Amino acid sequence: MNESGPLDGVVVIDMTRVLAGPLCxxxxxxxxxxxxxxxxxxxxxxxxxxxxxxxxxxxxxxALNRGKESIALDLKNKTDRAVFERLLGRADVLVxxxxxxxxxxxxxxxxxxxxxxxxxxxxxxxxxxxxxxxAGRAAYDVIAQAMGGVMSITGQPGGPPTRVGTSIGDxxxxxxxxxxTLAALAHRHESGVGMKVDISMLDCQVAIxxxxxxxxxxxxxxxxxxxxxxxxxxxxxxxEAGDGPIVIAAANDNLFAKLCAAxxxxxxxxxxxxxxxxxxxxxxxxxxREIDAALGPRSKSEWLAILTEAGVPCGPINNIAEVxxxxxxxxxxxxxxxxxPVMGRQRMPGNPIKLSAxxxxxxxxxxxxxxxxxxxxxxxxxxDMASP
Amino acid sequence: MNESGPLDGVVVIDMTRVLAGPLCxxxxxxxxxxxxxxxxxxxxxxxxxxxxxxxxxxxxxxALNRGKESIALDLKNKTDRAVFERLLGRADVLVxxxxxxxxxxxxxxxxxxxxxxxxxxxxxxxxxxxxxxxAGRAAYDVIAQAMGGVMSITGQPGGPPTRVGTSIGDxxxxxxxxxxTLAALAHRHESGVGMKVDISMLDCQVAIxxxxxxxxxxxxxxxxxxxxxxxxxxxxxxxEAGDGPIVIAAANDNLFAKLCAAxxxxxxxxxxxxxxxxxxxxxxxxxxREIDAALGPRSKSEWLAILTEAGVPCGPINNIAEVxxxxxxxxxxxxxxxxxPVMGRQRMPGNPIKLSAxxxxxxxxxxxxxxxxxxxxxxxxxxDMASP
Numbered sequence: 001m002n003e004s005g006p007l008d009g010v011v012v013i014d015m016t017r018v019l020a021g022p023l024c025x026x027x028x029x030x031x032x033x034x035x036x037x038x039x040x041x042x043x044x045x046x047x048x049x050x051x052x053x054x055x056x057x058x059x060x061x062x063a064l065n066r067g068k069e070s071i072a073l074d075l076k077n078k079t080d081r082a083v084f085e086r087l088l089g090r091a092d093v094l095v096x097x098x099x100x101x102x103x104x105x106x107x108x109x110x111x112x113x114x115x116x117x118x119x120x121x122x123x124x125x126x127x128x129x130x131x132x133x134x135a136g137r138a139a140y141d142v143i144a145q146a147m148g149g150v151m152s153i154t155g156q157p158g159g160p161p162t163r164v165g166t167s168i169g170d171x172x173x174x175x176x177x178x179x180x181t182l183a184a185l186a187h188r189h190e191s192g193v194g195m196k197v198d199i200s201m202l203d204c205q206v207a208i209x210x211x212x213x214x215x216x217x218x219x220x221x222x223x224x225x226x227x228x229x230x231x232x233x234x235x236x237x238x239x240e241a242g243d244g245p246i247v248i249a250a251a252n253d254n255l256f257a258k259l260c261a262a263x264x265x266x267x268x269x270x271x272x273x274x275x276x277x278x279x280x281x282x283x284x285x286x287x288x289r290e291i292d293a294a295l296g297p298r299s300k301s302e303w304l305a306i307l308t309e310a311g312v313p314c315g316p317i318n319n320i321a322e323v324x325x326x327x328x329x330x331x332x333x334x335x336x337x338x339x340x341p342v343m344g345r346q347r348m349p350g351n352p353i354k355l356s357a358x359x360x361x362x363x364x365x366x367x368x369x370x371x372x373x374x375x376x377x378x379x380x381x382x383x384d385m386a387s388p
Numbered sequence: 389m390n391e392s393g394p395l396d397g398v399v400v401i402d403m404t405r406v407l408a409g410p411l412c413x414x415x416x417x418x419x420x421x422x423x424x425x426x427x428x429x430x431x432x433x434x435x436x437x438x439x440x441x442x443x444x445x446x447x448x449x450x451a452l453n454r455g456k457e458s459i460a461l462d463l464k465n466k467t468d469r470a471v472f473e474r475l476l477g478r479a480d481v482l483v484x485x486x487x488x489x490x491x492x493x494x495x496x497x498x499x500x501x502x503x504x505x506x507x508x509x510x511x512x513x514x515x516x517x518x519x520x521x522x523a524g525r526a527a528y529d530v531i532a533q534a535m536g537g538v539m540s541i542t543g544q545p546g547g548p549p550t551r552v553g554t555s556i557g558d559x560x561x562x563x564x565x566x567x568x569t570l571a572a573l574a575h576r577h578e579s580g581v582g583m584k585v586d587i588s589m590l591d592c593q594v595a596i597x598x599x600x601x602x603x604x605x606x607x608x609x610x611x612x613x614x615x616x617x618x619x620x621x622x623x624x625x626x627x628e629a630g631d632g633p634i635v636i637a638a639a640n641d642n643l644f645a646k647l648c649a650a651x652x653x654x655x656x657x658x659x660x661x662x663x664x665x666x667x668x669x670x671x672x673x674x675x676x677r678e679i680d681a682a683l684g685p686r687s688k689s690e691w692l693a694i695l696t697e698a699g700v701p702c703g704p705i706n707n708i709a710e711v712x713x714x715x716x717x718x719x720x721x722x723x724x725x726x727x728x729p730v731m732g733r734q735r736m737p738g739n740p741i742k743l744s745a746x747x748x749x750x751x752x753x754x755x756x757x758x759x760x761x762x763x764x765x766x767x768x769x770x771x772d773m774a775s776p
Contacts, residue, residue: 006575006583019598031571046640051620051666052606059606060599060620110744127701129742132719138701140637142616142624147703149711151616151635153553154542161626161633161705163616164552165541166598175563180741182570183419187394187745189577195394196744203740206711206722210407210554211448216708217735218440218447223708228530228539228551232439232448236530238549245549247539249528252434278439313515313526315535317549320604320611323537323594331520334594347605352591353568354517356498356584357575 005032005358010185012093013038014068018047019141019167020125020201021097022064023174028093028181029067030351032358036091036377037065037368038084041072044370054343062367063348066338070368071377075106086381088117092188093181097125097173100135110196121184121194125177129200139201144169148205153212155225162225172204234280235259238317240292241300248291249313252277262310263294333360340366393420393746398573400481401426402456406435407529407555408513408589409485410452411562416481416569417455418739420746424479424765425453425756426472429460432758442731450755451736454726458756459765463494474769476505480576481569485513485561488523498584509572509582513565517588527589532557536593541600543613550613560592622668623647626705628680629688636679637701640665650698651682721748728754 010033014025022045029035039045050060073080088094094113096103103109103124110122124130127139145151145163155162180197188194206213211232212223223231228247230236235256236249250259253276260269268274268290273283280287295303300316307314318326324335324347336350346366354360398421402413410433417423427433438448459475461468476482482501484491491497491512498510512518515527533539533551543550568585576582594601599620600611611619616635618624623644624637638647641664648657656662656678661671668675683691688704695702706714712723712735724738734754742748 006571008575009578010574027567031567052603054606059602063602114744128716129720131742132716134716137696138699139703140621140624140639140701142618142635142637143701143703146626146635146705147711147714149706149708150552150554151705152707155550155553156544156547159544159547161616162543162550163614163618163625164538164556165543165611165613166538166596166600167618168552168556168596171596171598172559172563175560175567176740178567179415179419179563179570180743182567182574183394183741184743184745186398186570186573186577187396189574190397191745193745195746198742198744199740200716200720200742202714202716203720203722203738203742206717207737207740208554208556208559209708209711209737210559211451212554212708213712213737214447214451215440216712218442223553225553226551228549230530230551230555233528236528237551238534247530247534249530251528308525311526313528313531315527315531317534317539318537319540320537320597320600323535323597324601324604326535326590328516328520328522328588328590329594332517332588332591334591349595349597349601350591352564352587352595353571354519354586354588354591355568355572356502356586357572357579357581358583 005030006355007031007033010034010093011091012036012095013087013091015094015096017045017097019064020170020173021095022047023171024123024125024177025068025095026064026066027174027178031353035068036087036373037068037070039070039072039370041074044070044072048370054346057340057342059343059346062338062340062343062346065367066348067365068368069373069377070371071374072371083378083381088113088120090384091120092185093121093123095123095177095181099138100126100130114194119188119192119194121181121188121197123177123181123197123199125173125199127201129203130198141167141169144201144205148202149209149212150205153223153225156227157225159225169201169205172208173199173201176204176207229284232281233277234284235287235291237288239288239295241295241303242297243299245317246300246303247315247317248307255312256280258310259307259312262306262312263291265290265294333362337363338366339363393418394743395419395421398422398481399479400424400483401475401479403482403484405433405485407452408558408561409483410435411559412511412513412565413456413483414452414454415562415566419741423456424475424761425456425458427458427460427758429462432458432460436758442734445728445730447731447734450726450728450731450734453755454736455753456756457761457765458758459762460759471766471769474772476501476508478772479508480573481509481511483511483565483569487526488514488518502582507576507580507582509569509576509585511565511569511585511587513561513587515589517591518586529555529557532589532593536590537597537600538593541611541613544615545613547613557589557593560596561587561589564592617672620669621665622672623675623679625676627676627683629683629691630685631687633705634688634691635703635705636695643700644668646698647695647700650694650700651679653678653682721750725751726754727751
């Protein structure tokens with residue numbers, strides 16, 4: 001089903017729904033793994049009911065599940081459980097994003113799975129992980145963002161708590177789950193044995209707090225939101241050209257001198273208030289005032305051309321339409337197409353992992369209809385039984 | 389040097405600086421790889437000069453480079469180049485985050501490396517990737533966040549562009565680089581040959597836009613910032629208890645009914661304005677007004693207890709101090725300790741990838757002083773030369 005990739009031959013059983021789990025298995029599919037979604041009969045992955053819809057089909061589901069196969073199995077039914085277990089016997093990886101304890105209630109907790117399928121790698125992504133006092137609780141993205149601290153450092157100073165506009169609670173859990181799965185796969189090449197990978201959305205939020213934790217522990221000051229500013233680097237934020245905002249990041253003295261020259265303000269680079277990053281950070285408001293004043297007479301596009309020519313890192317603040325029209329985004333094949341039999345041609349984000357050994361095809365296979373691959377999968381299992 | 393992990397035996401040559409590259413190799417080190425930093429003599433990784441400082445040493449550098457080794461090499465010096473090449477001959481992976489073209493200027497571009505070290509995996513993380521019209525340009529986190537679109541969907545409606553408060557431009561590049569590296573390692577087990585992994589910060593931002601792209605392509609409407617709200621799920625945002633805000637995410641009808649019951653407003657679940665997620669999303673302002681009014685008479689902690697007991701996903705909006713004191717964060721060992729010979733005991737984020745087959749030690753080895761491991765590394769190379 002998939003285009004070839006480095007994970008060719010790896011079989012992933014996908015018991016995931018909505019975002020964190022499906023994004024993890026999408027990454028594995030994009031890398032060449034065969035991903036077989038096990039879905040609840042009748043309804044399937046909850047996100048099949050999430051808008052926006054195109055010709056009655058969920059564009060949300062379609063983007064997260066392209067290139068996967070689907071079989072509907074009722075894991076409380078004996079016959080379906082037998083099919084599921086034969087699939088596990090052929091699989092390398094099982095990924096799920098249920099609440100902690102759900103797999104145990106189905107009889108497929110890690111101990112049971114590992115006893116029967118010792119080579120199987122089992123990756124679980126949940127709100128709080130499978131251990132600790134909150135293990136049984138459900139979480140969604142905004143819960144992880146709020147409890148994990150990123151909302152407390154995102155937004156305008158003194159303003160209301162602000163959610164990151166994309167679901168980084170789910171997305172980072174997907175990425176760490178993929179890393180853990182691939183590390184477990186590397187280890188299985190040596191040991192022959194699988195392991196469990198237990199990913200918590202809350203843990204992942206802590207892992208991405210970066211210098212906020214370091215600053216708090218070193219200084220005792222609790223970091224707050226800074227609008228568009230970086231907490232410790234200046235200039236590194238939004239500035240105002242004549243017709244709107246752009247971003248400029250002159251993160252060292254050399255780049256700052258280039259910026260001052262390009263702005264026609266060479267004296268600024270020698271101003272004692274701005275002589276090094278430490279001084280620039282202390283006088284960041286005055287610095288922004290000087291730069292904004294210098295930018296005022298010209299437009300965003302004029303300044304981006306001038307600064308780029310001068311080698312000063314800068315860029316526009318793109319909206320989603322502008323992102324998808326950006327020549328670099330298009331040149332990097334970050335918008336791929338899928339021919340869906342019901343929805344027609346759909347565009348969606350591509351795979352950001354560009355590999356020298358594999359093509360990065362601009363068209364990809366569609367997401368499956370619910371239970372679309374049942375007959376072929378059952379036939380393969382029957383062949384297995386027939387062969388010695 | 390490292391605690392044992394699934395990547396035990398994997399040797400990573402680390403030519404990275406500051407954040408995206410060092411975070412990638414930190415993940416690999418946390419998973420058991422041996423990571424050898426190649427640093428510029430005299431200065432080393434730029435972030436050794438980044439605050440905050442503890443006893444004159446960078447806490448920023450210390451957190452991102454724990455458990456790694458260091459050797460200072462001048463890659464324009466013939467003797468040092470010979471050492472570097474002998475290290476590459478023993479290595480599995482090379483990671484760098486220079487601007488595109490920098491490795492070619494050193495004579496270590498992918499073609500040259502692959503010719504001499506065919507098993508070596510080469511992972512590059514850069515602002516715009518190694519292809520396309522912007523390939524030669526430098527970028528920093530805020531440039532990637534601005535050009536990649538996340539700033540256009542983060543912040544308050546009608547408010548100024550808002551940077552995500554942590555460097556997700558760098559961080560997502562680190563995570564995708566780690567995934568690509570591990571996928572390449574899996575493929576090398578089959579093929580015996582390494583490949584190049586080319587990661588662009590801008591590509592990674594596009595890859596995490598999630599439903600914003602889907603919504604735009606399906607509807608033609610350009611998504612904007614929504615404060616703390618989710619674009620398509622309600623209730624899923626910040627609400628006001630008597631003494632401050634909490635988050636509640638009742639993402640389906642069943643959870644919404646539980647929420648209404650816990651709020652003492654069972655009629656709300658039958659209100660036609662709120663009868664399904666689609667209606668709730670259309671009437672999200674009215675819904676928030678009803679819920680805020682119901683929450684007013686009790687405190688945050690009272691409501692969190694009531695809602696948690698009722699099985700409704702909810703949580704506090706933690707600041708960084710509160711995150712680091714959270715019982716779940718502590719139970720999951722997400723705050724580890726390092727005994728630094730100069731800084732003393734330092735705490736820093738742990739590894740969110742919890743594996744059944746390996747311990748997750750609460751104390752970790754410190755970051756290296758510049759060139760700290762020179763003698764031992766040179767002695768190992770000499771042993772190699774001496775043995776047949």
